[in-house]
Amino acid sequence: MLTDLIRETYLHNQQEEALHHVEAVAEIAVALANAYDMDAEKVKTAALLHDISAIRTPQEMYSTARKRGLRIDPAEEKYHALLHQRISKIIAQEDFGITDVQILNAIECHTTLKTNACVFDKIIFIADKISRNPQDVPQYEDLLQSGSEQKLNEACYLFIKHQFDNGLLVFAHQWLTDAYEELRKK
Numbered sequence: 001m002l003t004d005l006i007r008e009t010y011l012h013n014q015q016e017e018a019l020h021h022v023e024a025v026a027e028i029a030v031a032l033a034n035a036y037d038m039d040a041e042k043v044k045t046a047a048l049l050h051d052i053s054a055i056r057t058p059q060e061m062y063s064t065a066r067k068r069g070l071r072i073d074p075a076e077e078k079y080h081a082l083l084h085q086r087i088s089k090i091i092a093q094e095d096f097g098i099t100d101v102q103i104l105n106a107i108e109c110h111t112t113l114k115t116n117a118c119v120f121d122k123i124i125f126i127a128d129k130i131s132r133n134p135q136d137v138p139q140y141e142d143l144l145q146s147g148s149e150q151k152l153n154e155a156c157y158l159f160i161k162h163q164f165d166n167g168l169l170v171f172a173h174q175w176l177t178d179a180y181e182e183l184r185k186k
């Protein structure tokens, strides 16, 4: 079963902590998926695989990105670990046979979000943030109750704003800056 294979992969690579994290994200993301009438199974798969690149070192991620000819953001050039969202997508696709575009896209932008992100992308993005910094995303209960896209946009916006306002970003990725700008106008 896919879930077992994913679990074994984290464990086999001594990534227990990452496994605990993605399982916590999956739980939050599935609750959100239900509130937002999304396919909970797909959301769960995206959540479990979003940090699968933990099985690679930042240097390996960087050389994969170079080999594949990915356009590397200056932030990724300086902090190779910022590539992990894009490398997770590649691993999901190539090692786990994921072909579903929604799953792959959500994995790819889970750290930075991006412009024109869909509800699926935002659920994975915000679930990841809620699991790590619940105090920075105080609207979680609201999201669960409302299932409103406007609230989801607001939660994403406020989280990114919190990062910018508190100097929490060592080097802002262009996708994040663009997503922030787009959400600010909504």
Ligand SMILES: [Fe+2]
Binding pocket: 050, 051, 084, 085, 110, 111
């Ligand atoms: Fe991540």
Ligand SMILES: [Fe+2]
Binding pocket: 021, 025, 050, 051, 128
């Ligand atoms: Fe994560």
